[in-house]
Amino acid sequence: GQQVMQIPQYQHVQEGEDFTTYCNSSTTLSNIQWYKQRPGGHPVFLIQLVKSGEVKKQKRLTFQFGEAKKNSSLHITATQTTDVGTYFCAGRAGANNLFFGTGTRLTVIP
Amino acid sequence: DADVTQTPRNRITKTGKRIMLECSQTKGHDRMYWYRQDPGLGLRLIYYSFDVKDINKGEISDGYSVSRQAQAKFSLSLESAIPNQTALYFCATRTSGTDTQYFGPGTRLTVL
Numbered sequence: 001g002q003q004v005m006q007i008p009q010y011q012h013v014q015e016g017e018d019f020t021t022y023c024n025s026s027t028t029l030s031n032i033q034w035y036k037q038r039p040g041g042h043p044v045f046l047i048q049l050v051k052s053g054e055v056k057k058q059k060r061l062t063f064q065f066g067e068a069k070k071n072s073s074l075h076i077t078a079t080q081t082t083d084v085g086t087y088f089c090a091g092r093a094g095a096n097n098l099f100f101g102t103g104t105r106l107t108v109i110p
Numbered sequence: 111d112a113d114v115t116q117t118p119r120n121r122i123t124k125t126g127k128r129i130m131l132e133c134s135q136t137k138g139h140d141r142m143y144w145y146r147q148d149p150g151l152g153l154r155l156i157y158y159s160f161d162v163k164d165i166n167k168g169e170i171s172d173g174y175s176v177s178r179q180a181q182a183k184f185s186l187s188l189e190s191a192i193p194n195q196t197a198l199y200f201c202a203t204r205t206s207g208t209d210t211q212y213f214g215p216g217t218r219l220t221v222l
């Protein structure tokens with residue numbers, strides 16, 4: 001079955017350092033989405049990538065979709081304490097439902 | 111998202127009890143989902159519904175059942191709760207036109 005692996009599971013960074021989380025799928029994806037879940041909160045949609053090799057930016061966040069549409073990454077430049085939370089990727093393969101990755105929990109040390 | 115509500119927000123129950131978690135949405139979306147979240151396992155799909163008369167099993171449906179009473183309401187039942195069903199449960203909705211899912215605030219369920 002479809003699997004979406006996400007690494008690392010946890011990441012602690014000093015405020016101002018960069019952060020990257022990686023998502024890898026066992027199957028080719030139609031699209032990939034990224035969600036953020038603040039501590040005690042619920043997942044909130046950040047962005048969707050559809051095209052092979054696509055790169056999108058949201059302020060300090062950069063999202064990439066791999067050329068083979070099997071992997072993706074989220075990079076945060078100069079982390080801030082407001083970036084804390086768990087980041088999930090979620091991929092769709094064909095007409096199937098979204099399959100969520102295991103998430104990366106980011107802690108930012110002031 | 112305030113447009114998707116879940117009740118109760120927290121529940122502690124005992125093994126063997128029947129529990130119902132409810133989800134309501136005012137977004138007018140046709141598609142609704144139930145997920146459970148466990149540490150290190152991410153979000154796993156329990157059941158989903160594309161319309162009032164449409165119910166589909168997800169990745170981990172054993173031990174759960176659902177009811178889509180109206181387009182705006184989707185309930186999850188645990189017929190006989192067991193401790194390994196202790197988890198955070200999320201309802202989500204989306205419209206058929208996009209893939210973006212909107213999550214409710216979650217229900218934290220503890221089965222003793």
